[in-house]
Amino acid sequence: MTTRQDRANAIRALSMDAVQKAQSGHPGAPMGMADIAEVLWCDYLKHNPANPGWADRDRFVLSNGHGSMLLYSLLHLSGYDLTIDDLKNFRQLHAKTAGHPEHGYAPGIETTTGPLGQGIANAVGMATAEKVLAAQFNRPGHEIVGHFTYTFLGDGCMMEGISHEVCSLAGTLGLGKLIAFYDDNGISIDGEVEGWFTDDTPKRFEAYGWEVIAGVDGHNPSAISAAVEQARSNLDKPTLICCKTIIGFGSPNKEGKEACHGAPLGDDEVALTRERLGWNYGPFEIPDAIYGDWNAREKGAAAESAWNEQFAAYQAEYPELAAEYQRRIAGDLPADFAEKAAEYIRECQAKGEKIASRKASQNALNAFGPVLPELLGGSADLAGSNLTLWSDSKGVTREDASGNYLFYGVREFGMSAMMNGIALHGGFIPYGATFMVFMEYARNAVRMAALMKQRSIFVYTHDSIGLGEDGPTHQPVEQLASLRLTPNMRTWRPCDTIESAVAWKSAIERKDGPTALVFSRQGLPAMARTDAQLADIERGGYILKDCDGLPELILIATGSEVELAAKAYDALTGQGRKVRLVSMPSTEAFDAQDIEYRMQVLPLEVPARIAIEAASADFWYKYVGMDGRIVGMNSFGESAPAEDLFREFGFTLDNVLAVADELLTDFS
Secondary structure (H helix, E strand, O other): OOOOHHHHHHHHHHHHHHHHHHHHOOOOHHHHHHHHHHHHHHHHOOOOOOOOOOOOEEEEOOOHHHHHHHHHHHHHOOOOOOOOOHHOOOHHHHHHOOOOOOOOOOOOOOOOOOOOOHHHHHHHHHHHHHHHHHHHHHHHEOOOOOOEEEEEEHHHHHHHHHHHHHHHHHHOOOOEEEEEEEEOEEEEEOOHHOOOOOOOOOHHHHOOOEEEEEEOOOOOOOHHHHHHHHHHHHOOOOOOEEEEEOOOOOOOOOOOHHHHHHOOOOOOHHHHHHHHHOOOOOOOOOOHHHHHHHHHHHHHHHHHHHHHHHHHHOOOOOHHHHHHHHHHHHHOOOOHHHHHHHHHHHHHOOOOHOOOHHHHHHHHHHHHHHOOOEEEEEEOOOOOHHHHOOOOOOOOOOOOOOEEEEEEOOOHHHHHHHHHHHHHOOOOOOOOEEEEHHHHHHHHHHHHHHHHHOOOOOHHHHHHHHHHOOOOOOOOOOHHHHHOOOOOOOOOOOHHEEEHEEEHHHHHHHOOOOOEEEEEOOOOOOOOOOOHHHHHHHHEEEEEEOOOOOOOOEEEOOOOOOHHHHHHHHHHHHOOOOOOEEEOOOHHHHHHHOOHHHHHHHHOOOOOOOEEEEEEEEEHHHHOOOEEEEEOOOOOOOOOOHHHHHHOOOOHHHHHHHHHHHHHHHHO
16 A cells, blocks of 8 residues: 555656656646645545546546646546556647647546636636536435536636636635635746735635635645545535645755746756655656556446436436436437427518517527527626526526526626536536627637637627727727637627527537627618528528629628628619629638538639628638728727718728729729
């Protein structure tokens, strides 16, 4: 039987060896947090390395993701499919062991971390998902949802503003199964943090409504274990365990110093550290006895087997609930969703009403929500403007978490990162809303959703200068281009109720990445379409109005500008011009179509093209070419009524016709 110190030193050795071999990385945090990790993973964490996706496993999030070798060491030692060769390949091309933990690269990595603060935000999202799912499915005598979310975080996470956003909300929601370990080592890249971080962190978290266990010796297993026991016994509040640690613990010349934060120790120092720790083994060498005591496969299999027995009893008593739980955990939609969604879209086309697309979005939620109990919505204090509340929305509270709507407060970044945690947890399709311009507050969380290919639905309203008098601080210009240029993101800017419903259907059905739904404040008329055109909306770009034969001019537009383009089409057609109007609500969806379809919509034989969108103009050159024209924004907006702004910036019929006349003259 090995000692706790032996098991913790295995983490330290693997971490310093991998960083040394890569000549790159952060050995200090793994070496400092090894004792905390050993207690948590060996004594408390409920998981099964043979089945990393077991639904009722505890979640573990390394928010200070630069210390990634801590996580990789834990996964390797406890029996996950992460070999010693994978550890030797740390930070190399196509390795499972990237510089920061990357979700999907290796089993057991619950989320991608690295941008500090987002890991704790993801963890808050996961703990929220656990609480809501438990309230929706657990029944007396049947606790099929009952797991903890544990997270490690350091000074950098604490300094990031997002930690305030999410930890404040976690206290309000009473997330009692969230336990955070604060690695209080007093060091960041620039040195001793007392020069720039003097917060009273325990008081801060007490003010949030957390239980705080302060002054824990992070190198004393008994103290750590006592703190975990105390945290697990209080299910009314989230818990912060403040662990005082020494960064780079064991390194004779570098422990406690910034020198070991983000650089290899060096061969000589590694040798001295081995000697000081009494680790008499070579690089990447772990004795069988230590492997044996770390291996969690047998214990994990037993825990999952016990849960399976619990679920079988639940299934016998509540067969419909059990089936619904399994469907939602699998991420499958109800069997009749596609049919009901298509029926609603046809109804929208037949009704043909003129409303703002944000209202069309709310109508879609009212249509889809009743058949999708997995929807978990929210807004960053703009529900009445974003129109994200639907008829059966019920708020999630500390006392009653069985609802389907989160009031996030003014926390755009926190909301978006929590949504990612909810999506990663499983059982829900999260959507959250704000004004489109405030996507900028949340930009990195949106990027992380795309990086991890999570089904997060970001709802952005007030999508252009059309929001009017609130002025340029609230009028998005460059945000659409930013979203469209983000890999794995799918952005929709619909022109009417019909495209709005299709956009929602597409976002809900998409499993391989996030979606941004971009809606207007002002009313938009419904466009007439054939059944074939209705079916083509999902392709992202389609021919809305056409001429006989090959057109001489193609108009491309999105959102509110489709109405303007349609008026230009009618006027030009009345002049005897052969014109095509292409509505392109989703450029990414269009780009994903086969070349034959794209050439059918935008034939190369027609170079005369005009793109019309009240957003950054430069994005559209990929569709109109250098010889085409763009009626778009090349500056910020102004404060004025919407109709005055559209006139000021050239979004008028007269201007579009003038641009068309100039372009057709050039090509004549």
